[in-house]
Amino acid sequence: MFKPRSARRPAPAARPRRLPGVTAVLVGAAAVAGLTGCSAFEIREEMCMSTEYPVLAVNSSGSDCVRKGEEPGEGYARYPEGKVPEVVGDKWDVYWDTRTLDENGNIVRLPEAQ
Template sequence: MPLRTATPATPAIGRRAGRSVLGLALAGLTAALLTGCSLEEASCRGGEYPVLAVGNSGSACVPDGEEPPAGYARYPEGKVPEHVGDKWDEYWSTRTLDENGDIVKVPEAG
């Protein structure tokens, strides 16, 4: 009886593994899109909310349930940035709140 030589299985395993990784990546992307999750970078992590520096264009993240630190204020309702580069993130890059809580242009550096 002649000896049979096995063919290497590595190429097939590599292809299957590659397909599995691609399948998982596509499944994750689909789940994110279907659940409304965004692939954009969030302004703050979960359990935090963004606050605006008074008098300049700075911002920070504060743990939920805590008040903003001195020199910071909550964004006006309906004008809170949710993701880096979104409409409100861009808006607040040139505006801020003054000491009275009014929206003003960011002062020129100098």
């Protein structure tokens, strides 16, 4: 006996929709950019928390953070005005990698940086 075609085979489940070619390319490019570090998002690491300010070690390398309203501890001083690093790796953070303040507040090169 002859069976109509639809009766011989069950109807297929709904097919998943395929992404159009352009969308697939864009999704792939975004994945590659994200995995290689070329994304549009930049992570900035602040030197200190918002309730603190950075201070510089005197006659030595290094820095610390002090609560706003408090004075730096012994062996530390405030950065000179206009030369305060705000973000790790910014212009002033790099500058202070090879310099420090002496006991008179003068900017001097670190011995290990010469």
